[in-house]
Amino acid sequence: MNSQSNAMLYDKVLKITNVYLGPAADRFMSRQIQNHLNKEPNELTEKDLVSLIVWIKVSVSLLTEDSGIVDEYITKLNELANAKTPTKS
Amino acid sequence: MAKSNKNSLEVKKSDQSMLYLMRPFFVIAIVYVLLINVLPANEIVMERYNLGHDQYRVLFFLVQLPYMIIWFMAFYSFAKLQRYSNKIQKSPESEDFRTITKGIKYLAFGMPLVSLIAISLNSIAVSSPGFNPTAVIAINYLSLIVPLLAYTTIRKGTHGLADRAKLNFGIIDTRFIMSILVVIGVAYCYFTFRKLNLESLGSADNPYYLPAWIMITTIIMPYLFAWFSGLLAAYEMVLYSRHVQGVLYRQSMRLLSLGIVGIVAGGVGLQYLRTVVPRTGHISINDTLVWAYFIYVVLGIGFSLIIIGAIKLKRIEDV
Numbered sequence: 001m002n003s004q005s006n007a008m009l010y011d012k013v014l015k016i017t018n019v020y021l022g023p024a025a026d027r028f029m030s031r032q033i034q035n036h037l038n039k040e041p042n043e044l045t046e047k048d049l050v051s052l053i054v055w056i057k058v059s060v061s062l063l064t065e066d067s068g069i070v071d072e073y074i075t076k077l078n079e080l081a082n083a084k085t086p087t088k089s
Numbered sequence: 090m091a092k093s094n095k096n097s098l099e100v101k102k103s104d105q106s107m108l109y110l111m112r113p114f115f116v117i118a119i120v121y122v123l124l125i126n127v128l129p130a131n132e133i134v135m136e137r138y139n140l141g142h143d144q145y146r147v148l149f150f151l152v153q154l155p156y157m158i159i160w161f162m163a164f165y166s167f168a169k170l171q172r173y174s175n176k177i178q179k180s181p182e183s184e185d186f187r188t189i190t191k192g193i194k195y196l197a198f199g200m201p202l203v204s205l206i207a208i209s210l211n212s213i214a215v216s217s218p219g220f221n222p223t224a225v226i227a228i229n230y231l232s233l234i235v236p237l238l239a240y241t242t243i244r245k246g247t248h249g250l251a252d253r254a255k256l257n258f259g260i261i262d263t264r265f266i267m268s269i270l271v272v273i274g275v276a277y278c279y280f281t282f283r284k285l286n287l288e289s290l291g292s293a294d295n296p297y298y299l300p301a302w303i304m305i306t307t308i309i310m311p312y313l314f315a316w317f318s319g320l321l322a323a324y325e326m327v328l329y330s331r332h333v334q335g336v337l338y339r340q341s342m343r344l345l346s347l348g349i350v351g352i353v354a355g356g357v358g359l360q361y362l363r364t365v366v367p368r369t370g371h372i373s374i375n376d377t378l379v380w381a382y383f384i385y386v387v388l389g390i391g392f393s394l395i396i397i398g399a400i401k402l403k404r405i406e407d408v
Contacts, residue, residue: 018334018335019334019335019336020335020336020337020338021335021337021338021405022333022334022335022337022338022339023180023181023182023333023334023335023338024177024335024338024402024405024406025335027177027180027406028405028406028408031408059408060337060408062404062408063337063401063404063405063408064337064340069336069337
């Protein structure tokens with residue numbers, strides 16, 4: 001059950017990343033999680049999101065000088081991190 | 090500390106890899122410059138421009154230098170694309186990028202190799218004029234093989250990318266591409282046929298030293314096929330770069346696609362020029378050379394865009 005919700009969280013992060021990195025999104029996210037959090041993508045938890053977003057901001061800033069794109073991407077990730085996960089009764 | 094050592098080792102390894110990929114260019118360029126200095130000078134050119142042997146060699150080198158710069162850029166873009174393709178080898182689109190890279194590789198190797206063979210054959214033709222028709226025919230066919238292989242291979246890769254993204258040609262785009270091909274094809278036939286003896290299709294009394302029917306079926310038709318493949322490849326790449334998801338990925342892909350448009354346009358222009366203005370086997374400082382230099386600029390811009398695009402795409406995979 002836990003691994004399923006972790007995978008769902010990864011999918012949500014990936015969906016946002018897809019808008020910016022397209023076909024490279026999955027590889028990019030996997031690298032960020034493996035290299036900076038020392039975890040596998042399906043082990044990503046909500047607690048990891050804050051530090052992951054910091055790393056993503058650093059990495060994406062290396063790819064573009066357009067701070068508008070970086071800010072927009074990070075805002076979307078922060079919204080995901082701050083959103084309350086709905087619980088099933 | 091350990092991580093920084095690992096990083097520096099990786100950087101060193103990738104630098105070596107660039108050097109490894111660029112090595113054939115340096116070998117071919119050195120051999121070419123050696124041939125310019127070793128092979129006998131062309132008496133016709135020396136007489137026409139009132140040159141001594143050394144002056145002839147300097148002139149030959151200077152005339153060829155811009156084209157040698159294009160070879161360098163072609164090899165450099167092949168090396169950069171190869172490194173990007175290696176980086177994404179586990180991804181679904183890697184096969185298509187590898188195929189595109191292979192097409193650029195054919196161009197990178199083909200352009201200087203044809204020039205190497207051409208300078209050697211022309212040199213033989215200088216000492217034995219009877220060999221001139223053989224040299225002209227051989228160089229014409231060799232020059233055809235390169236774009237035929239390169240463009241059809243690049244097209245296979247771009248088609249794979251477009252197919253994967255489920256992209257199809259719109260009716261307006263199809264009409265646009267067909268119109269370009271018709272204009273290029275008809276103008277090409279018009280300029281080439283003017284030099285052929287069309288009253289006797291079997292006569293080889295023309296600057297290509299081939300009967301008209303052989304010229305049409307084995308030179309003109311394959312060239313038109315190659316150019317059509319090149320145009321489709323360029324279009325599919327533009328289509329993919331327009332519709333693929335990912336703002337940052339799309340920016341890099343746009344550079345790559347414009348680069349492919351540039352090398353296809355430049356390549357078609359150069360092949361067009363070299364068939365429409367028949368080869369003489371020696372250098373001529375005339376308006377054709379000015380056109381050739383203009384086309385080199387287009388090719389240079391194309392290869393530069395491919396290099397920048399490949400660097401940006403690889404950076405996405407590095408961070």
